[in-house]
Amino acid sequence: MLKEERFKIIMKQINLHNKVLSVDLSMLLNVSEDTIRRDLKELADGGHIIRVHGGAISNSLVRPFIADTNVYSxxxxxxxxxxxxxxxxxxxxxxxxxxxxxxxxxxxxxxxxxxxxxxxxxxxxxxxxxxxxxxxxxxxxxxxxxxxxxxxxxxxxxxxxxxxxxxxxxxxxxxxxxxxxxxxxxxxxxxxxxxxxxxxxxxxxxxxxxxxxxxxxxxxxxxxxxxxxxxxxxxxxxxxxxxxxxxxxxx
Structure with a gap:
């Protein structure tokens, strides 16, 4: 699976559930947790998500009052x-x-x-x-x-x-x-x-x-x-x- 495809699935899971665990994403995407951690770091560096211990959370979960926060659905x-x-x-x-x-x-x-x-x-x-x-x-x-x-x-x-x-x-x-x-x-x-x-x-x-x-x-x-x-x-x-x-x- 290409990295861009993984990113789409990861973002979908984070937007849907607000928070995800690296171990769950690893099983879902059938890749190593190291790969998931690198993916999450890249997404976080781009401002798309917020990394936390063991996984990641959506921006809107932490900053729901900021006008430019993109709230899912x-x-x-x-x-x-x-x-x-x-x-x-x-x-x-x-x-x-x-x-x-x-x-x-x-x-x-x-x-x-x-x-x-x-x-x-x-x-x-x-x-x-x-x-x-x-x-x-x-x-x-x-x-x-x-x-x-x-x-x-x-x-x-x-x-x-x-x-x-x-x-x-x-x-x-x-x-x-x-x-x-x-x-x-x-x-x-x-x-x-x-x-x-x-x-x-x-x-x-x-x-x-x-x-x-x-x-x-x-x-x-x-x-x-x-x-x-x-x-x-x-x-x-x-x-x-x-x-x-x-x-x-x-x-």
């Missing part, structure tokens, strides 16, 4: 946000994760709603700072710098002392068989706690992330109340989710 994420915002009612207490889809949601929350919002993302908190009717709180802990969210035991302990009406969470990979999965155990542990302390949970994801699985399970789909994609709720791509998990409201 931005139009689809705006559609998802427009559906998700309809679940929000005045006087709710919300729990928000981080990421570009959640960021799009914060842009369109009606300013007249009286809300209390907690988030593990400092950037998401800042994005809500001009909403005079929203009380915004960050749930502190160790800042995972390449994700811009708080992780670790302090974050988890704070979460377990609270209760929320509705949690909005992004997706790395989602499948009927294994539910919500991710490649980062620190993120998984915080996400598990977020689900446990929320009365209802909503997953926001572009359809390209459906029918993928990663190493660690956050939750099976029995814990999910809403699945929100850019697709029509009756789209064939969602058929297995409708069939196997009738408890989920698909929007």
């Amino acid at each position: 931005i139009e689809e994420k705006k559609i998802i946000a427009s559906k998700a915002v309809k679940l929000i009612e005045t006087n709710m207490t919300l729990l928000l994760e981080g990421g570009t889809t959640i960021f799009e949601l914060t842009k369109i929350i009606p300013k007249e709603l009286d809300l209390t919002v907690f988030t593990i993302s400092p950037q998401i908190a800042i994005s809500l700072s001009d909403h005079s009717n929203i009380s915004v709180y960050t749930i502190g802990g160790q800042l995972k710098k390449n994700h811009n969210i708080h992780v670790g035991s302090k974050t988890i302990n704070e979460l377990y002392r609270m209760r929320f009406d509705l949690c909005f969470m992004g997706v790395n990979a989602l499948s009927v068989e294994r539910g919500l999965t991710d490649i980062d155990m620190e993120v998984v542990e915080v996400n598990r706690a977020m689900f446990e302390v929320s009365n209802k949970n909503a997953l926001l994801t572009i359809s390209e992330k459906l029918n993928f699985t990663k190493r660690y399970q956050v939750s099976d789909l029995s814990d999910i109340n809403y699945l929100i994609t850019e697709l029509d709720k009756n789209d064939q791509q969602l058929a297995e989710f409708r069939k196997n998990y009738m408890n989920i409201g698909i929007l």
